[in-house]
Amino acid sequence: MIKITGAVKKTIEAEELSNYIGKTITIHGSIYKIRMMSGFAFVIIRTKRSLEQCIYSNEYTEYDIANLKEHMCVNLVGEVVSDERSKKGYEIRIKTVDILSHAEEETPVVINNKEVAASLETILDYRPITLRNEKERAIFKIQEGICIAVREFLHKNLFTEIHSPKIVYAGAEGGSNIFKLDYFGTEAYLAQSPQVYKQMMVGVYERVFEIGAVYRAEKHDTSRHLNEYTGIDFEMGYIESFTEIMEMETKMLQAIMEYLNKNYQSEITLLKVNLPVVDEIPAIRFTEAKELVSKTYNREIKDMGDFEPEEERLLCNIIKKKTGSDFVFVTHYPSEKRPFYAMEEPGNPEFTESFDLLFRGIEVTTGGQRVHNYKEQVAKMLKRNMNPEQFESYLMIHKYGMPPHGGLGIGLERFTMCLLERSNVRETTLFPRDMHRLVP
Amino acid sequence: MIKITGAVKKTIEAEELSNYIGKTITIHGSIYKIRMMSGFAFVIIRTKRSLEQCIYSNEYTEYDIANLKEHMCVNLVGEVVSDERSKKGYEIRIKTVDILSHAEEETPVVINNKEVAASLETILDYRPITLRNEKERAIFKIQEGICIAVREFLHKNLFTEIHSPKIVYAGAEGGSNIFKLDYFGTEAYLAQSPQVYKQMMVGVYERVFEIGAVYRAEKHDTSRHLNEYTGIDFEMGYIESFTEIMEMETKMLQAIMEYLNKNYQSEITLLKVNLPVVDEIPAIRFTEAKELVSKTYNREIKDMGDFEPEEERLLCNIIKKKTGSDFVFVTHYPSEKRPFYAMEEPGNPEFTESFDLLFRGIEVTTGGQRVHNYKEQVAKMLKRNMNPEQFESYLMIHKYGMPPHGGLGIGLERFTMCLLERSNVRETTLFPRDMHRLVP
Incomplete structure (x- = not known):
């Protein structure tokens, strides 16, 4: 019997190399690129998060560079030497290299240039290796940063994180846009949102x-x-008004930008990310927003029930010009386009206590206050020809006491798309799933 | 247009009440219990994470207690008065109560006693409200704590968090135990693990x-x-041996216990959680473990290829007695029972560089080193009558250079079950899904 004590092997990280000037160290990584110069070569090592430029010269070593090929995984022994010409203030002079593995063939797409010069389709087809490109992978470090910031913020604000099931017995939002699966002979669905579960859990943890x-x-x-x-998705109880949800989201956005600014500078610089200033976010009623766009751009309003994507884009243009904000809340959407659990505006039941958040022309959040009174919720279901009996376990929360509450949902990949000013959400999705793509 | 600035409303949390002694404050929550005494009453308010005992007496207020009923959601105005008899050092004298909502009827199960005195089936049938019981909800606060600790630990150890798709084109582990769904006319599956994706991402971020x-x-x-x-699930590159994965897990377990001990004392006390000491964890080869159990308990070995659940339990007993450890690693499982990507033991191909972690009698982790060499992986697939062409996107990672790597998977709910010494994993699952349960 041997004993495992938690003695994790310490290796030198790229980020701490500047502490090792004058020392011979070992770093590991994948050979991203070899650039042969006259009399020497640059060997660029891709580490967890950065590219490290190493110098090969037969002045420094007897090791034969002919052994090295791009995409090999290696342990590289080198001397860290102070060098003012280098951006990082040092260079690594290769002494010897221990090859751990190698590529069988040339990559079908060139992945070690500044950008992957290929169509989005090709980039996605070869996602497992195109993600090795420094810019491609930086996108998902930023996405990681968003999630860390969100969690840190929500924990600090006393929200409890939950894991709700994705195999569900009925679609919360209804409609035909739902994936069906055979669940041991019963028809089940894939959850369109954690809506019912997060509401249930507000009754338990409040946030x-x-x-x-x-x-x-x-x-x-x-x-x-x-x-x-x-x-x-977040959901909070004991609210007095749905504006509290917008305040919480605004504060969360401020926290996200601050966190990224502090912890993801290398990716922000690499991707030239234009982080939005989230100082104050204007909020405008849906009807007024429709009219504002119509008037400003002399456009006919075709559907008073919802926005066209073009209207969302134009509204953001107007708001940006007027206030400088990259974000705008649109509030009080029409009841007929909002789900059965949406709370109606007091005295104005055609509208709801709800909002969307638009970011650089695109909707990234939908939120609002929910009905918390049992009789009111049942009545609203009946009015919509829904059968309350089918929602028995959901209605339990209303029946046995629920605080006034509301919440929102944000699409992480779409939010990342807007943040990075990309034109297709697939660019900011690790392994996208769409009608035509199920692989890889 | 109004402006949303991120001005989140500050409310007084139960945890800070002791700072308000002598003051009149407002707290909000659900009335958990009303206990009528002679001449006064205890009104217990359930807040986000605690129960707060408030005192009603007509000496303190003209408010009529007949207005109050259990399960109402309220804003309660009271005076915080120092009181040495109280565990918390203060009591709250009710001045007035603002009722926000109420229960329509009596709950079908009593949820406001120490325990929910009902069968597990009933508890699960009424999950949305039985979770409001203080002990039931404490389970999932502990579960939240495990996740926070895991993330904090893995981020600190430079792991990048990813979100991989759950709708997949083929099952990584193969076999018939896979949910099928119709994906726009194509057959798709629900992922049995993020295995292929986390391996792909090791090629990108290393950890x-x-x-x-x-x-x-x-x-x-x-x-x-x-x-x-x-x-x-975690996966790490540039390992020299699969013991590094076990070292990382051990250190993570140490971090989890430390975090829970520091931040979840109220739940630990309430649930009488016996946190295991994770000092060093013994590791024993599978074959030796089988023989040890057989010898110690004079049991016949029926299947040299795998453990029976009873053998896992007995092995844990032996280890606990011998070493005091609640955990034991079992290493080098037979190749025939491990998946196609498991690395074989050098010179001993019937066994794999793999392990399980047993915790108080039950397997909670499966892990190991993976094949990283392309030719080796293709050969292993062919030997198992698998068609490498069906795994083209997966094999890309091997073909274009992968470091030696490995990882593990832990079942959160099962881990929680063992930590809390419960006998059924459904007790520690928020909304369990099994063959017979799809609701709520």
């Missing part, structure tokens, strides 16, 4: 959140829809 | 992890299997 998969079987084939995405 | 849903269509109807559960 809850979840970051998890969301499924929409929509036959949309657009640049901003996915059939599986990561939802950031 | 990655995911906490996400895992699906197993197993027709098991046992106390420790679920059909949907939360997997904690």
Whole structure:
């Protein structure tokens, strides 16, 4: 019997190399690129998060560079030498290299240039290796940063994180846009949102959140829809008004930008990310927003029930010009377009205590206050020809006492798309799922 | 247009009440219990995380207690008065109560006693309200703590968190235990693990992890299997041996226990959690473990290829007696029972560089080193009558250079079950999914 004590091997990270000037160290990584110069070579090592430029010269070593090939995984022994010409203040002079593994063939797409010069389709087809490109992978470090910031913020604000099931017995949002599966002979569905579960959990912990998969079987084939995405959902009890949810989201956005600014500078610089200033976010009623766009751009309003994507884009333009804000809340959406659990505006039941958040032209959040009174919720269901008996376990929360509450859902990949000013959500989705893509 | 500035309303939390002695404050929550005494009453308010005992007496207020009923959600105005008889050092004297909502009827199960005195089936049937019981909800606060500790630990150890798709084109582990769904006319599956994706991402970030849903269509109807559960998966590159994965897990377990001990004392006390000491964890080869159990308990070995659950339990007994450890690593499982990507023991191909972690009698982790060489992986697939062409996108990582790597998967709910010494994993699953349960 041997004993495992938690003695994790310490290796030198790229980020601490500047502490080792004058020393011979070992770093590990993948050979990203070899650039042969006259009399020497640059050997660029891709580590967890950075590219490290090493110098090969037969002045420094007897090791034969002919052994090295791009995409090999290696342990590299080198001397860290102070060098003012280098951006990092040092260079690594290669002494010897221990080859751990190698590529069988040339990559089908060149992945070690500044950008992957290929179509989005090709980039996605070869995702497992195109993600090795420094810019491609930086996108998902930023996405990681968003999630860390969200969790840190929500924990600090006393939200409890939950894991709700994705195999469900009925679709919360209803409709046909739902994936069906055979569950031991019963028909089951993939959750379109954690809506019912997060409401249930508000009755337990008052404030809850979840970051998890969301499924929409929509036959949309657009640049901003996915059939599986990561939802950031939070829900909070004891609110006096749905503006409290918008205040919480605004504060969360401020926390996200601050966190990224502090901890993801290398990726921000590499991707030239234009972090938005989240000082104050204007909020405008849906009807006024429709009219504002119509008037400003002399456009006919075709559907008073919802926005066209073009209207969202134009509204953001107006707001940006007027206030400088990259964000705008649109409030009080029409009741007929909002789900059965949406709370109606007091005295104005055609509208709801709800909002969307638009970010650089695109909707990234939907939220609002929910009905918490049992009789009111049952009545609203009946009015919509829904059968309350089918929602028995959901209605339990209303029946046995629920505080006034509300919450929101944010699409992580779409939010990342807007943050990075990309034109297709697939660019900011690790392994996208759409009508035509199930691989890899 | 109004402006949203992130001005989140500050309310007084139960945890800070002791700072308000002598002051009149407002707290909000659900009335958990009303206990009428002679001449006064205890009104217990359930807040986000605690129960607060308030005193009603007509000496202190003209408010009529007849207005109050259990399960109402309220804003309660009271005076915080120092009181040495109280455990918390103060009591709250009710001045007035603002009722926000009420229960329509008596709850079908009594939820406001120390325990919910009902069968597990009933507790689960009424999950949305039985979770309001202080002990039931404490379980999932502990579970939250485990996740926070895991993330904090893995981030500190430079793992990048990823979100991989759960709708997949083929089962990584193969077999028939897989949920099928119709994906726009194509057959798709629900992921049995993030295995292929976390391996792909090791080629990108070196160290990655995911906490996400895992699906197993197993027709098991046992106390420790679920059909949907939360997997904690990590995967790390540039390892020299699979013992490094066990060292990392051991250090992570140490971090979890430390975190819970520091931040979840109220739940630990309430649930009488016996936190294990994770000092050093013994590791024993599978074959030796089988023989040890057989010899110690004079049991016949029926299957040299795997453990029976009873053998796992007995092995843990032996280890506990011998070393005091609640955990034991079992290493070098037979190749025939491990998946196609498991690395074989050098010179001993019937066994693998793999391990399970047993915790108080039950397997909570499976891990090991993976094949990283392309030719070796293809050969191993062919030997198993698998068609490498069906794994083209997976094999890309091997073909274009992968470091030696390995990782593990932990079932969050099962781990929680063992930590809390419960006998059924459904007790520690928020909304369990099994062959017979899809609701709520």
